[in-house]
Amino acid sequence: MKIIPNIKLIVKRILNYKVPGKYLTIRPDDIYLVSYPKSGNTWLRFLFGNLLYNDGVSFLDINSKVPDIYMTSKKEIDGLSSPRVIKSHEPYDARLPKVVYIYRDPRDVVISYYYWCQKFSVIKEESFDSFFQSFIKGDVPFGLWSDHVNGWLSAAKKFPEKILTITYEELKEDTYEGFKKILDFCNFDYNEKDIMNAVNASSFAEMKKNEKETEANSFFNSTNKNISFVRSGKSEWKSKLTETQLRIINDKFNL
Numbered sequence: 001m002k003i004i005p006n007i008k009l010i011v012k013r014i015l016n017y018k019v020p021g022k023y024l025t026i027r028p029d030d031i032y033l034v035s036y037p038k039s040g041n042t043w044l045r046f047l048f049g050n051l052l053y054n055d056g057v058s059f060l061d062i063n064s065k066v067p068d069i070y071m072t073s074k075k076e077i078d079g080l081s082s083p084r085v086i087k088s089h090e091p092y093d094a095r096l097p098k099v100v101y102i103y104r105d106p107r108d109v110v111i112s113y114y115y116w117c118q119k120f121s122v123i124k125e126e127s128f129d130s131f132f133q134s135f136i137k138g139d140v141p142f143g144l145w146s147d148h149v150n151g152w153l154s155a156a157k158k159f160p161e162k163i164l165t166i167t168y169e170e171l172k173e174d175t176y177e178g179f180k181k182i183l184d185f186c187n188f189d190y191n192e193k194d195i196m197n198a199v200n201a202s203s204f205a206e207m208k209k210n211e212k213e214t215e216a217n218s219f220f221n222s223t224n225k226n227i228s229f230v231r232s233g234k235s236e237w238k239s240k241l242t243e244t245q246l247r248i249i250n251d252k253f254n255l
């Protein structure tokens, strides 16, 4: 994967990630939303933010309300009242008290990741096929998809009281039920109406609208405005991957 010099900063921040525990003081009632990139993490953050905050969340304040360990300052994260809900892309870490791990079909992750890298100029003029080869080798930020996912899935089998796993696809199929399952795991007791309001405020359409309205001032703004962060929200691999790419990715990840 070729990294463009003028966007070194953002990539450096991602690559030199701040490991929770070294960087943060972990609290016993913290909830961590963990995923490999492009797996629905921001959607989860919006669901929690729209439930926990009376005034909801937007792309302008998501990093301060449901912080991102790579983008939000330590001071800001330390200043939040408990229970904090914190986003991370880290591999399995036994010290985290409660983790919701979301994962997605890697055939869609690779497509979403390619657009994201273009949006934030992490790559430039790189073909999809070249990016695809890097993804298959794990030569992208946060490494090989299967290492990340399998690490967390096997830990979740051992420590089901600490780690809940959910797929992007399951959350999409029935967002209310998926989110309710997550809230039960977190011991968050909210009524149906509040949960439904959060689900509606975090729908694909609402988040896309909010991204457009706030893009000039938000971190999610970028040089490539023609590519949205809240982009397609669909499974696209059947139409976007070639037969050869499908064979390679299916073999690699036993799909």
Ligand code: A3P
Residues within 6 Å of the ligand: 035, 036, 037, 038, 039, 040, 041, 042, 043, 108, 111, 112, 113, 115, 172, 202, 203, 204, 205, 207, 229, 230, 231, 232, 233, 234
């Ligand atoms: P696509 O690029 O396939 O559209 P992450 O937040 O982990 O980076 O994941 C980003 C992916 O989640 C993007 O996928 C984005 O469109 C999708 N997404 C964001 N908000 C969503 C929502 N409310 N419903 C469904 N998908 C959503």
